[in-house]
Amino acid sequence: MTKLYMTGLAAATAAVLYAITRVQNWGILCILVLLAALWGTRKDAKPISWIQFMPAGFITLLAFFVIYTYANPLWEKVVGWQTSSVHHIVNWNEWFNSIPLNDAAFLRVWQPYWLTKYMQWVYSYGFTLSYWICVIRAFFTKDVRKLGQYSLAGYLLQVPLILPFYNTILLQEVWHVQGTPDLLERGLTGDDVFFTVINCFPSMHTSIAFAAILLAYREKSRWYRWVIGVYGFSIITATMYLKIHWVLDVAAGMLFAYGCVKLSDWIVGSRFYAAFTERFEGLGRKLEAARPSRSRPEAGRETTKDIA
Template identity: 45%
Template sequence: MNKLKLNELVKSQDWTMFGIIASIYLVWRIGVVGNWTKECWILLLICLLGVRKDQIDVDWRRFFLFGIPLLGVFYYFYGSGNGFWWKIANWMFENNRHPWHWDDYMNAIPLNTGGWARWIATPFLDKAMVWIYNYGFVLSLWICLVRSFWTRSIKKMLSYALSGHMLQFPLILPFYNLILLHEVWYVNKQPDLLHRVFTDQNSLLVAVMNCFPSMHTSISFAMLLLALREKDRIFKTMMVTYCASIIFSTLYLQIHWLIDVFAGMLFAYGTVKLSDFLIRIGSNRMLPAKFKSFYRKGTQTADNHLPV
């Protein structure tokens, strides 16, 4: 009798509403951990305006069973990932395993310093570019991840995550371990336009190395490429504008070399293609048929792939 009452109680609950509340709370926590400013939230909200145009036919409750834990995993690694990255950077600096030093070569290439990007430089533009650069490394990815969550697509969430930090971090480390290239302003003994404060010389040197390829460029360009696959014009326009601004900021602020940017774009393209391949293999060959059947129960979608 008690079991019957419990089943009736469970069925009577509005689990969709509970899932929405939990999702909003998780997104809010992501912003808190990232110290998002009001501009970050406004940008996210604008990108969510046309989300229904890209939503897929999956029941909210079934999506929440997998989508919320997956977003939670991304949130967990987001909170701990920054410290892990700086441990790796410090390890590379301390072990000094850079057989190739490129400062002089890069500085000798015409237009490679990106100084031409500052042909119009104002205090307002300086401030805007600093904000774009400081948040661009993670905000471009999180906007796409959060939006893909509200499209109810596990596949899109995985595509953005894999094409971003999940694949790019391990794949870019060999470049950073082999090539020593410092930021443009440091090589040319100019002021740091980001106005960073370094506790000592070692922390400065760790912060200004690892330029090739530009990971600010590779993350934002990967998000741009994936955003172009969506239907909503508002989202595509905003992401193309924002991601292009991130790439431009690396040159405007005299951080990355022009060749770093081109290399970052090529690296991003390869990562997106690798992500597509891995998801296709996982969806077609590794995903259990029972999972596909359960996930798509009650929908009009007939194929056996992960939701797109």
């Protein structure tokens, strides 16, 4: 019975993981970055069995996926409401454009074709990929607390907390303010331009990537820290290289990410979150206890092979 139950959970988890890769139609390069981040996961894995972890892990992963799936359409509605109803308190376009080096022109002194294409790819997928890489890896560490923290700091806290900035400050993308071509080559025309370029301060691409970096540097795996560090800072650089965000947008995004990480520390360290994880992990412990004694792993050992 336990084996059948675990097989069903494993199949359901695989379906959710596949669905995550379809959120933004990840290509082979995205999958390779994900696999690179998963290498060496067992160095940071919690010393419990998959039987004990899977019920809580699957429920948590599924919940975050459902929230993320419905958050994107909701975000589009919010931006649509902004364009028709919000009257921003301040307009920072001229001020930001007048600040020396704020347009990050120093990053475009050298612009080979391959580098521009790399930056376009990084920016296009960075919003979702940097978040889900961390969440998926946290799942494979068998740690519900870590899974919750990456989700909270990397997205769930950021969306509602960033809206007050976007609803009060009008700051548009660098290329639009300066009247130059869109280096991301999105082919925006007419109303699409205004709908797309209005929310710049702080940079959310930067805040999601930097939150991932801050949390990754708490992990033991040096390889993982390098993967997230290189990819995360590539995203941050791409926002400026492609004339999407101003330097001060990026600095504000990093400060915003730091605040979200600290807030997530407080939430996952609270009694409420401890009670939440205890409740959902209880089913896994019951399944573990129900296994025949001869098949139980020794304490601290895992019978299912971890990712290398």
